[in-house]
Amino acid sequence: MSFLPFVSIIVPIYNSETDLPALLDCLRAQTYPHFECLLVDNNSSDRTAELLKAAESERIRSLKQFQIQSSYAARNTGIQNATGEILAFTDADCRPDPDWLTHLVQPFIDPAVGLVAGEIKALSGRTLLEQYADRQATLSQKHTLNHPFCPYGQTANLAVRRAALPKVGLFRPYLTTGGDADICWRILRQTDWQLRFAESAIVRHRHRATLAELRSQWRRYGRSNRYLHELHGIALMREPNFAEYRYRALRWLLKELPIASLNLLRGKASWVDLISTPIGLLCLQARAQGQRQAQLSKAAYTIEPVSNSCLPNLIDSKFAKFE
Structure with a gap:
């Protein structure tokens, strides 16, 4: 492997004290050599802030987004503070495999690629509902990559080349669901950047264990529609x-x-x-x-622009490493 761009992993965090320890273990275990982690607290009320503070290191930074209650606003905060050429997204309740970043980054060796979606598989579940969702491959990217309107990748396992953002802007900060499709479609339909699927870049996600959680998940899918x-x-x-x-x-x-x-x-x-x-x-x-x-809402139409302070990094070659 010779293509080693610097990567910023961005994770929105909300009331995730239960999930954080396992997530942090997975991030620290990444075999890819050049990356940073930006964990953005979206106004949590549990011990999340305390755990994030304790986890800070040279590689792991904690940020805050308390003004807007939205995972997309939190991701935007991460993007605006990132230093990587490649932005990799996952969620607090996800567990990336150790070689996740290694496989997720490789399609970007093609300079025409602006988006890469990795695969999402299920964490082992005990309930019948978790087993049902696993049988249906509910979270698999293969569903969204075959969307009849335009393919897209879910932010549980998605990487974006930062150079693809200045023209289309960042996530819609006031959107509460569907923001992953929205930003992918803006990039794919308004620019010449291409999307690739990295099936071996695996993130494992926990399925809903109760009927109430499952119904809430599918109502959210309906709102996204x-x-x-x-x-x-x-x-x-x-x-x-x-x-x-x-x-x-x-x-x-x-x-x-x-x-x-x-x-x-x-x-x-x-x-x-x-x-x-x-x-x-x-x-x-x-x-x-x-x-x-x-x-x-009317506010959900708003697209946050890339800040001027981030623009110089988009052309800074020091983040593209070849070894």
Whole structure:
């Protein structure tokens, strides 16, 4: 490996005292040699600030974004204080593999590449809901990279070349969901930068363990649909009507459930197979509810510009290292 640009890892943090120790261990274990970590506290009320202070080192810096309650505003704070040529994003509840950065950075050796999405896999889960989400590969980038409007990478595992930002600006700081698609689409549709998928750059993410958490996740997906419809004109998800819900529920009860139960007794199925359809219907209903109820605020249209203090670093060759 000879391509070694300096990388700034940026992580928004909110009430993450439980997740921080494991995240910090994963960041410190990175095999890539040239990087810094910017952990941005987004007005936490637990012990997050104390843990961040204790974690500070030559490589790890803690920052604050208390004015705007939004992970995208926190990411913008990280970007404005970053020194890396490449900006790598993940989240507090994620666990990057040790060679995550090594694989995530390599596609940037092509000077036409402005975005790289790594793969997101599940942390091992014990509940049926976690196993269901794992079976569906809910968090995989392969879904978002095949979006019918335009591909994008989720910020749980996304890298951006800083030189791609001055023309399109940073994240929309007042947006609460959908900001990863928005910034990727602005870069891909307004510039000539290209997107690559680094499947071997793996971040592991915890699935939702309770029904309330799962429904909240899918309502957020629905809100994202509505917001991106307003911002980019993408098609809204069509909500199935009552008759379609009833048909799928009856089909599960009268056909799928008896077959899955018999296969379970034979050892050819798992408990997840028994609940797959009703859980899927609940997720679909939650997503439709989120889309129907979402209202995009006027402030969410705001795009934060790249500050002048950051511009000199975009052309500073000292961050591009070849060894």
